[in-house]
Amino acid sequence: xxxxxxxxxxxxxxxxxxxxxxxxxxxxxxxxxxxxxxxxxxxxxxxxxxxxxxxxxxxxxxxxxxxxxxxxxxxxxxxxxxxxxxxxxxxxxxxxxxxxxxxxxxxxxxxxxxxxxxxxxxxxxxxxxxxxxxxxxxxxxxxxxxxxxxxxxxxxxxxxxxxxxxxxxxxxxxxxxxxxxxxxxxxxxxxxxxxxxxxxxxxxxxxxxxxxxxxxxxxxxxxxxxxxxxxxxxxxxxxxxxxxxxxxxxxxxxxxxxxxxxxxxxxxxxxxxxxxxxxxxxxxxxxxxxxxxxxxxxxxxxxxxxxxxxxxxxxxxxxxxxxxxxxxxxxxxxxxxxxxxxxxxxxxxxxxxxxxxxxxxxxxxxxxxxxx
Amino acid sequence: xxxxxxxxxxxxxxxxxxxxxxxxxxxxxxxxxxxxxxxxxxxxxxxxxxxxxxxxxxxxxxxxxxx
Numbered sequence: 001x002x003x004x005x006x007x008x009x010x011x012x013x014x015x016x017x018x019x020x021x022x023x024x025x026x027x028x029x030x031x032x033x034x035x036x037x038x039x040x041x042x043x044x045x046x047x048x049x050x051x052x053x054x055x056x057x058x059x060x061x062x063x064x065x066x067x068x069x070x071x072x073x074x075x076x077x078x079x080x081x082x083x084x085x086x087x088x089x090x091x092x093x094x095x096x097x098x099x100x101x102x103x104x105x106x107x108x109x110x111x112x113x114x115x116x117x118x119x120x121x122x123x124x125x126x127x128x129x130x131x132x133x134x135x136x137x138x139x140x141x142x143x144x145x146x147x148x149x150x151x152x153x154x155x156x157x158x159x160x161x162x163x164x165x166x167x168x169x170x171x172x173x174x175x176x177x178x179x180x181x182x183x184x185x186x187x188x189x190x191x192x193x194x195x196x197x198x199x200x201x202x203x204x205x206x207x208x209x210x211x212x213x214x215x216x217x218x219x220x221x222x223x224x225x226x227x228x229x230x231x232x233x234x235x236x237x238x239x240x241x242x243x244x245x246x247x248x249x250x251x252x253x254x255x256x257x258x259x260x261x262x263x264x265x266x267x268x269x270x271x272x273x274x275x276x277x278x279x280x281x282x283x284x285x286x287x288x289x290x291x292x293x294x295x296x297x298x299x300x301x302x303x304x305x306x307x308x309x310x311x312x313x314x315x316x317x318x319x320x321x322x323x324x325x326x327x328x329x330x331x332x333x334x335x336x337x338x339x340x341x342x343x344x345x346x347x348x349x350x351x352x353x354x355x356x357x358x359x360x361x362x363x364x365x366x367x368x369x370x371x372x
Numbered sequence: 373x374x375x376x377x378x379x380x381x382x383x384x385x386x387x388x389x390x391x392x393x394x395x396x397x398x399x400x401x402x403x404x405x406x407x408x409x410x411x412x413x414x415x416x417x418x419x420x421x422x423x424x425x426x427x428x429x430x431x432x433x434x435x436x437x438x439x
Binding site for chain 1: 380381382383384386387401402403407408409410430
């Protein structure tokens with residue numbers, strides 16, 4: 001018996017429609033945008049239809065949907081691209097390393113100035129912390145839509161408004177929020193970066209950068225795009241300018257099927273189902289005074305629960321649960337800033353259900369945790 | 373006679389194709405020879421150009437045309 005409660009890393013299992021889309025793509029698709037033969041044209045059309053599906057889901061234009069390898073790839077394109085000519089960057093204290101590492105690298109090289117805004121349980125204080133850090137040369141703000149450690153939902157709308165009023169690019173890491181809470185560029189997000197293999201139910205090796213086009217993003221990579229091949233210069237138009245090399249048509253079709261699956265069920269229903277499982281799990285954990293759950297009543301969370309069991313190292317808890325067939329992510333979740341912010345020096349264990357998770361499995365898991 | 377519209381990428385070619393078809397124009401998408409890219413073969417109607425401009429779809433017009 002293997003039960004996955006590590007869906008914040010990668011959702012597993014995948015919907016049947018996603019599996020079928022992968023097989024179909026492997027059987028029918030080749031390289032998009034590079035030829036006029038039937039296989040090439042069929043693939044190009046399929047990839048474009050996936051752009052349309054993603055664009056509709058996030059409220060963008062199809063040409064502003066850039067397919068990437070994962071969310072880290074998308075965030076690097078956004079951060080390194082927007083900050084290419086220097087300036088001041090603000091990130092939140094709950095960022096994943098996919099934001100904090102490219103930001104730190106740019107700062108270490110002297111190319112940019114970097115500030116970190118402390119996230120508070122009180123959204124108003126969080127917004128104020130961002131506001132205080134804004135300078136005349138602030139070029140971009142990066143904030144996760146929801147923490148990958150605690151699941152805390154960030155005040156995206158208010159931060160978007162703040163950035164818009166100062167003409168600052170607002171980049172959102174939507175890795176943990178996509179498919180769980182409804183996110184649209186119309187909320188004021190300039191660049192939304194997401195993974196395809198988490199809440200969007202696609203396969204690994206998939207992600208997207210979705211932009212409103214207001215802030216041009218110079219490419220990190222140059223190469224073949226299937227267009228203007230006689231020129232030695234990279235095309236300037238999206239999405240090809242940021243899609244050098246053949247994109248992963250199989251993965252893209254899996255993401256398309258995943259998004260359609262979410263739309264069919266309804267994003268609110270998915271959230272409600274997973275949230276109910278989290279709340280039940282927490283109620284069970286609260287029976288044990290040794291357990292610390294990293295949640296506060298006044299804060300809204302996506303369906304993620306971070307906890308620790310007394311002084312037991314989080315990895316040891318994770319290993320003990322793995323022996324019983326339960327898959328949970330322990331340690332630091334590639335989020336140095338977030339754990340420093342929480343004061344979790346030994347990391348934490350993260351519980352994250354999916355649409356396929358069952359409440360009784362969460363109860364069984366809690367019973368095992370309570371025996372540790 | 374038709375317009376041959378040279379599109380800067382497959383993405384814009386497909387976007388234009390879907391737009392024009394939705395507005396009732398006959399439209400065909402073909403790989404361009406001589407320079408990697410895609411052409412749209414569509415009705416020679418000034419409204420086609422107005423439509424593409426309205427939706428900010430970039431193109432280069434080649435009016436050689438064909439029957």
